[in-house]
Amino acid sequence: MEKKNFLCTGCQKKYPLDRTFPRCDDCFEPLEVEITQGEISKKRNYISNNYTLNQNILDRYASFYPLSRINHKLSLREGFTPLIPTNQLSSILDLDNLYLKNETVNPTWSFKDRGTFVCLQHAKNLGYTRIGTVSSGNMAVSVAAYGARANMQTFILVSSDMPLEKIQPILIYNPVLIKVKGDYGQLYYESLKIGQETGIYFLNSDVPFRVEGSKSISFEICEQLGYDVPEYVVIPTSSGGNSRGIIKGFLEFYQQGLINRLPRIICVQLEGCAPIYQAWKNKDEKISPVQEPKAIDHAIANPYPPSGNELLRKLRMYDGMVTTVSDNEALESQVLLAKEGIFAQPAAAVSIAAIKKLRANGIIDKKNKCVAIITGSGLKYSGILNKHSFGSETCTLKTMKEKIVSILEK
């Protein structure tokens, strides 16, 4: 394998791949792994010779990842999530070819597992025995789970105002969980510094090898669609890291000659916390922090996204776009997605809300093939179900038949 480097996404400065500080010393923009070419391995499998079942992403796509060594024992067989054609949603949205990339069936029920698994390899290869992250949601759960599996001391830094019901699903994996009082945006930058000083590898959202993990979403979509690239890929966007990875994945398959064009990427934010959209609309080069974020689902409400500037650059370079939807549109889309049998968290349902909006205003054509990334499970945030009004019926065993017949006659 050709030797690869990290490149600064801002100034293109090169850094060696054994660097752990994820940002440029000069311009402080996030680093990324140089474009890597590889081939799909249909043979490799981490526990048996049966290649069609049980591959993990670093089995099948290993050569696209410049890792000196891969420890498959750390895998929970993340990725290879279903790509589901829609039935009712196609009619409701008047869109012939809509597919749902269901990331809710990953090992910790969100897309984060891909990046955690890949990034953990980098940490291990550099000799780290401790990892951490700054997160209060899906990333914290994912890092705690993989840290446990790897038997590494795992530091989860959360905001001190985080409620117990959000912390418990992290704590079951037994990490060192620290509630930190103070500005949450600042906490991210502090973690980078402290990580360097104390020997903890922080697998935060913008770390290059976490972004690499998200490439596999694109690889799978290409394969699952028989290399017939969709016109649109729609991504719920918070920190920007997942969108960066998905863009890079399509680029690598394109440069490898596996696909003959790129999809148009649509990033979606919630109106109440849309720093990337704001910068996009104002044609700014840099993200301005949102002062008072108000969004229904914390998982898509990063007020100062670490990958924001770089995502803006990539979207401009490759004809992408950013849009917003309201809290109510996100909730409505939760119900729409459930009609296809998928219960997504509101943060994940925004991709459907965006498609509905862009279909209505004609940007997406009825004939366009679209893939909506469904980033995380609705069970992650079941409290939100109180915002919906559902009906139910009541009867006794004796009156049950009568009740059912009366419903059937309606």
Place this chain on the structure above:
Amino acid sequence: MEKKNFLCTGCQKKYPLDRTFPRCDDCFEPLEVEITQGEISKKRNYISNNYTLNQNILDRYASFYPLSRINHKLSLREGFTPLIPTNQLSSILDLDNLYLKNETVNPTWSFKDRGTFVCLQHAKNLGYTRIGTVSSGNMAVSVAAYGARANMQTFILVSSDMPLEKIQPILIYNPVLIKVKGDYGQLYYESLKIGQETGIYFLNSDVPFRVEGSKSISFEICEQLGYDVPEYVVIPTSSGGNSRGIIKGFLEFYQQGLINRLPRIICVQLEGCAPIYQAWKNKDEKISPVQEPKAIDHAIANPYPPSGNELLRKLRMYDGMVTTVSDNEALESQVLLAKEGIFAQPAAAVSIAAIKKLRANGIIDKKNKCVAIITGSGLKYSGILNKHSFGSETCTLKTMKEKIVSILEK
């Protein structure tokens, strides 16, 4: 394909496959589909030509299922769940080869989706436009999800004392949910009768084509282990339907010559509701209902399991066994499983508790290859997390480094 029948598991009476009443007219024991032989299809795929990704169980194992027609639009790509080798658990349990079959990453995060998908095909083929189930947990969620995807009117009958937080994750899929006052065991039998009278296909736990769905768990385990059959397969057991299907799956691969022996099946129940274990221990032929079930997780607490008698027969015929664990052992096993990165509901963690117990008393040998079925996600029942005592730390941004250093020095 050779024409198949239903056989009564009690008296062997034959019934045609277009029958919907799931039990024998004479002895009232559950019916099952005759043993079917088939072959694994590595080519078939419901959306693209890429056979290695995105197959569903009725793509790959189609010929093992005597269905006149398969509608792949109803699929959420259930099954093909990971088989995960253990790291720390192997040491903790002193067991060289332990694998976790992680059913928590199915479309509605439990094993139930396999049976719902297969059974729905049978309902569709017979012309049904309405389905239903009696369940308050994983099966209700699964049937509601697939009913929505199939755009069929879906009746979910639950006990009237079911709390709102358990009902909401069913209601998001918009079924007709009916809370029924009266004896819950009776409700199951009533549903069979009313289903016949009103044209609703009830996909309950013992329906033959639901049991057929569970066969795919065994098929996958065989393939994932390269046809090297494990000595033990350990299954959390409530209604008994899943265990019946898993036993049948191994039998069919055995009769097909794909494997050269059968694993020993271990069914696990909770001490507070163990009707199958009681009958097993007492050498009874029939299950006696548990009068006052007291179990920490409703998902494994069926006081009068519809498939109980048949499961007893099959376990006796094929050298299986039944064991119990306590609520506390289930909780402790939740923590053990989390060390491997899997957060399971207590009902699912009992398989680990059973292995620990049987390893300690020497029934399972250190060198035996064991597969634990992990039936459902911990997020299904997050209220249980209050039963665990977890620790966390607190600091401010300023004191964070000091706090981390003090933890590292411990």
